[in-house]
Amino acid sequence: MARSLIIRKSIITIIMLACSILFLLPFAWMLSASFKIEADVFKFPIQWIPERWNGVANYKEVWFGKHPFYIYYLNTIKVTVLTTLISVTISSLAAYGFSKVKFPLGKVLFIFVLATYMVPQQAILVPQFILYRKIGLFDSHLGLVLLGSFSVLGTFMLRQFFMSIPNDLIEAAKIDGAGHWKIFWSIAMPIVRPAIATYGILRFIWTWNDYQNPLIFLRTDSLLTIPVAMQKFSTINGEFYSLIMAAAVSAILPLVIVFIIGQKQVIEGIALGGVKG
Numbered sequence: 001m002a003r004s005l006i007i008r009k010s011i012i013t014i015i016m017l018a019c020s021i022l023f024l025l026p027f028a029w030m031l032s033a034s035f036k037i038e039a040d041v042f043k044f045p046i047q048w049i050p051e052r053w054n055g056v057a058n059y060k061e062v063w064f065g066k067h068p069f070y071i072y073y074l075n076t077i078k079v080t081v082l083t084t085l086i087s088v089t090i091s092s093l094a095a096y097g098f099s100k101v102k103f104p105l106g107k108v109l110f111i112f113v114l115a116t117y118m119v120p121q122q123a124i125l126v127p128q129f130i131l132y133r134k135i136g137l138f139d140s141h142l143g144l145v146l147l148g149s150f151s152v153l154g155t156f157m158l159r160q161f162f163m164s165i166p167n168d169l170i171e172a173a174k175i176d177g178a179g180h181w182k183i184f185w186s187i188a189m190p191i192v193r194p195a196i197a198t199y200g201i202l203r204f205i206w207t208w209n210d211y212q213n214p215l216i217f218l219r220t221d222s223l224l225t226i227p228v229a230m231q232k233f234s235t236i237n238g239e240f241y242s243l244i245m246a247a248a249v250s251a252i253l254p255l256v257i258v259f260i261i262g263q264k265q266v267i268e269g270i271a272l273g274g275v276k277g
Helices: 002-033 055-064 069-100 106-116 121-135 141-148 152-163 167-175 180-191 193-208 212-217 226-236 241-276
Strands: none
Touching (some): 055 241, 069 106, 069 152, 069 180, 069 226, 141 193, 212 226, 226 241
16 A cells, blocks of 8 residues: 555656646747857757857847846836835735734625625726826836725635634633734734745736737837836847847746745645635
8 A cells, every 4th residue: 555655656656747848948949048149049959958058149139238128127126126015015904904913894894895806807907908098107117006906805715724722721821911902913913924935926916927018108219117128138039049038038037936945835824724714
């Protein structure tokens, strides 16, 4: 019985390893192509290790050429970090309020908040566009940050984790004289920290990859973010795939780094939801 279990686990491990390699092959090709000269990009059979290196020139053109990526990088980092911090803070406070603070019509208000999630974002783009033009937030990073700072999904997700905190723990803290603000920061937040970190990572990825909002609400070239800049760069350099691959590697690398750093928190958040959700 034990031997068959070991064999079964070994087979599953081998299959998962093969699938992992298969999924990583496109990224490996993209990385390899970004270091090649243009003539070798589509050479067959594939040269995974370039014979003629041109990586310095490719990445120099991407980062400091006619459309310098370092500007778009700084724009994207600013918008993404600010959006993530504000969204995590607001969603955490709202989730705690809906789960642990009793107030009149609290459940009705929460249902109303959830109902807004059923409205497609595309249906409110025109009113948002008109509103932003009138209040002066059009073509600004502040407008983009505000668009992503309020998340119904984040509030709902974190509320489920806050609800897993025993009410007896909250009542005991109140007896000791702690208010909701103290309870939130000193008791609730440390308990659901993996869930908050998970949502923060997801919010970072969603904002970094957001294409629709920057496309519609930004017009100045120097304010563009990576997704829109990638599209523009691909249109201009459509025949130079080595440059496009270098730009793609530059665009995706921060997401890989963030996930590698935060994967432990993501796993803990999923485990916490599986046990207590």
